[in-house]
Amino acid sequence: MFESVGWAEILVLGIAGLFxxxxxxxxxAAAWLGRSIRKVREFATGARDQLKGELGNDFDELRKPLQDLQQLRNFDPKQIVAKQLFGDDTNGIKPNGFAAASQPQPPVPPAPPAATPDPPKLAPGERPPVDPDAT
Structure with a gap:
């Protein structure tokens, strides 16, 4: 609940409360705060238990997306990208085109040569043609 609050902040709050x-x-006041937090936790636990009792097995299905979201909070973006780029694929072929060592590598067809014709040379002082659709 108070994951982002450190000891320094608690000390400052204690000194401010003292003043x-x-x-x-x-x-x-500290005892009242403790009792209030305990009551809130008891209410939340009771509501969760009651909901779990009424829904039965459906309660686990409702909690699954929340657990998935909580797991996403713990991921490092660098780890996610590295896993997507370098993780094992189901077909054994890596994103770079190499196959895994346990499976034979399929033959790769040679790439066709680039067949783009060279544009005609312009005479000195000649203006290049303008494509009205490209501008």
């Missing part, structure tokens, strides 16, 4: 509430009321 605001004073040393007489600070212990009772």
């Amino acid at each position: 605001i509430l004073g040393p007489e009321r600070l212990p009772s």
Whole structure:
């Protein structure tokens, strides 16, 4: 719940509470806060248990997408990209075209030569043709 709060922030909050509430009321305020958090947790646990009891096996199906999202929060973008680029494929052929060592590599057909004709040479001072659709 308080994953992003460090010890320094807790210390600052404690000192601020000491100045605001004073040393007489600070212990009772801390006890009230603890009881309130405990009640909220009990309500959440009771609601989850009641929902799980009513839905049965469907409750696990509802939690599955949430668990998948929580797992995505823990991923590093570099790891995701590396896994997609260098991870094992189901067919054994890597993205770079090489096959895995356990499977024979299929023959690769040679690439056809580029058959683009060279544009005609322009005479000195001649303006190149303009394509109205390209401009």
